Amino acid sequence: MAASIQAKCSRLICSARRWSGGQRRLLVTSSGKAPKGEKASGGGGFPFRPRPLPLLLVTGGGYYGYQHYKKREDGAPPALATPAQVALYRSFPTRLLSRAWGRVNQVELPTWLRKPVYSLYIWTFGVNMQEAAVEDLSHYRNLGEFFRRRLKESARPLCSASCLVCPADGKIVHLGRVLASEVEQVKGVTYSLEHFLGPRGEGASPADSPEATPPSFRAGLLSSPDNHLFHVVVYLAPGDYHRFHSPADWTVDLRRHFPGSLMSVSPGVAGRVKELFCLNERVALSGRWRHGFFSFTAVGATNVGSIRVYFDQELQTNAARDKEGKFHDLRYAAAATAGEGGSARGGVALHRGEAVGEFNLGSTVVVLFEAPRDFAFSVKPGQTVKVGEGLGGL
Template sequence: MNQTTSDPSLRGPAIPDYIKAIPQYLYPQHLLSRLMGKAMRISLPRIKDWQIRWFIRHYGVNMGEALSPDPLSYGSFNDFFTRALAPDARPMATGNDQVISPADGRISALGTIDGGGMVQAKGREYTVTELLSGNALDADAFAAPFQNGQFVTIYLSPRDYHRVHLPVAGHPHGMRYIPGRLFSVNPATTRVIPRLFTRNERVAMVFDTEKGPLGLVMVGAIFVGGIETAWAGAITPSYGQPVSLWEYDRSRHPELSFRRGQEIARFNMGSTIILLFSPDMVDWVPTLRPGAQIRMGEPMGRLT
């Protein structure tokens, strides 16, 4: 596995990591996340204004980047959290062959999907088949285009921008909701919980592009109030539904053609995005490495 180890998430777990992570097995994860979702949607001015002001102070949010910079203009904390950015806040890398970052965040891992295996943290691996398909009957076929391809994992902290944009132009080929747990996806938990990204609830999307299939997986986490896409609306919370599959034929859904950089989804709280590329599809820029901060629109690589 071609990995660098400069990011703390790629070192082995320490005792404080276990102290933070192990109690999560006991939490009523879905209940807590549903309660958080309700709290984020309170519209009573006295409460939502306090929530927003506290969050801005605590995380140092730059409201100058927001399309609506006035914190009191938002109808709820969730509206604030999923706020749109001003048009010039994230300049997009020029050139249609540029692969851009889909979101603001930190690169926690990247490398080659050797034999279908991917690195979560030092000593922690999982497979692309598990990630994309859960227990679906077509698991191997859905994951096949990415065997021996490349991946990059981006961790979104609470302070980051939480809308997700398409790295290259494409059309959705398929999407699936995969139920699961809701462990935190912070670095400490990533180092401790085995196969974390394949245990957690997630939405996996595959797009057809001019250079081949592109996978984009949005991994849920505790206190994530929901995942929604631009064309299907809210996918989570699911309230106990099984694996759900959607397929999109381009001839039937010509409206589902997305430009590079166009918004395709959003998190209603922080979490993780995993991008999957088919073999020989992309060359990374030299600055793309674990631990690096990246913002939506910045170049990650070039299509080959």
């Protein structure tokens, strides 16, 4: 009995020695050399060589993530990006990438591939295809047609009680009165009203125009000193309906196209980049409605270099020849008088809820308008809205 127990113990000790030797060989192989005092065929030691750079990256990244999380927990707003950070962001070839993305959107997909591709997009961004005029996914030949799909006529009824309706599906980012020359793109982050709309003269660079004092530019937009200037910003996410509509009955006199960057306009980026809407490419339509000044601006974004306005066949955005810092004007009243377009004399008349144009993907629209002092918004920031819903009234 004792001999049997001794034999079993001997076998266990031999097995342990073989396992230990294998582990030592594994450690030597992973570390590249044998521990001090031993040959390469055996020995013990620390299983990994310390790597200072990865260790620094991991600990530094962990610390930065913790600080970022702590700020979010405390409710502190994110810090504004520095001019160097904005310049670095603008140096990325987003205009070139957006043109490439536009070409990809026009590639016709095989019929068998359309449903899987579109279904993945629908699942990712929560698209409601029951609202689409054509629900059959195989009908859309390419991504562009799918993004710009039409809706059923009954999908977006107009609010009859409001003189101003929502121009696009999306989320209200900011709204309110414009008190001076600085307008809030999100709460606490502003952009220049004059830089956004451009000088009141025609055909010059914003940098070459004489600077107006902030009160004079804002006051120059108002037809009556008893009125106020209001604004509303709507952000369209990638899963939203990508066409935009007229928010009121008004007449467009001027189209002003500003070539520019194509940075993201998501609320997170808008909260960090000051003057984001002035830096990005945009198409500003300006005119008048029954209360005075009225403007509607479609702001481009990454992969949204293509902004189309249905009644303006001359407009071409994100063109390689365009240079930032300049803008291009077209007065519809002058074009109609000269017989260059289908516009009615005196500008282009738009009706409330009428389709005006489309984005290639989600982006942002900004409505600036003059109204009596007692105008009040019926929506609030952060609220999800759809085309035709009331934004406010008198």
